[in-house]
Amino acid sequence: AATVTVQTEKTPLQIALPEGYCALDEKNEGHKKIIDYAKGQSQGQNEVLVLSAPCAETDELATGKIKSLSTSFIVLAPTQAKGLDLTGQESKSLTGVCQDLKRASGGGSSEPDLGRLEAQVAAVLEHLKSGDLVPIGLYREGAGYCMNGFALKRDGADGKPRPSVILSGMAVWKGVMVQALHTIVYGERLYLQRDIEALESNLQ
Secondary structure, eight states: OOEEEEEOSSOEEEEEOOTTEEEOOTTSHHHHHHHHHHHHHHTTSEEEEEEEEEHHHHHHHHHTSOSSOSSEEEEEEEGGGTTOOOTTOHHHHHHHHHHHHHHHTTSOBSSOOHHHHHHHHHHHHHHOOTTOEEEEEEEEEETTEEEEEEEEEEEOTTSSEEEEEEEEEEEEETTEEEEEEEEEEOSSSOOHHHHHHHHHHHHO
16 A cells, blocks of 8 residues: 655654555645645644545546545544644543544444444445435544544535445554544445455554
8 A cells, every 4th residue: 555654743654545545746736626625624623644535536636537536535633632742642642532433433332243334334325315424333442543434425426426434533643643534435335344444454
């Protein structure tokens, strides 16, 4: 998988991207519009460290063939933790935010059966209306990270509503608190277990 090195206030971070993803480049006008939009959505609460998407989409975005992304992986740094060195305090510093993620997860088990969860989410997505956002009952945590997930209907590249999932994770990397958001639009089949395990591996 590709990696991107970003300079935070405290230290450089090497961020691994999902397989087949490329980082957006602010020097490209099409890319910059999406990055600026993501920064605007953060409303000063988060610093955008890296924004990436499947390489095929980033190429089409760069040439103007498409104007938006259906699937993305973004890593943010909460501004409230800016300048703090959380080295050695990873679990303690995440206690509050992980409790919030757990509450928002819809009562998810910390050790869900991912195969069963995938089938449950597939059933939920069939009945979702466009714009609905519901927790999928996922909550996982480990040393220095935690994550949850939501299902929604989102327009795909063809403009038609597609089953989608947002996986959200919090972690402390090299003493820096980060949030990773993976928004995935699926086709005929959910590869939810694969994507949960990939994000979890990334967060560790």
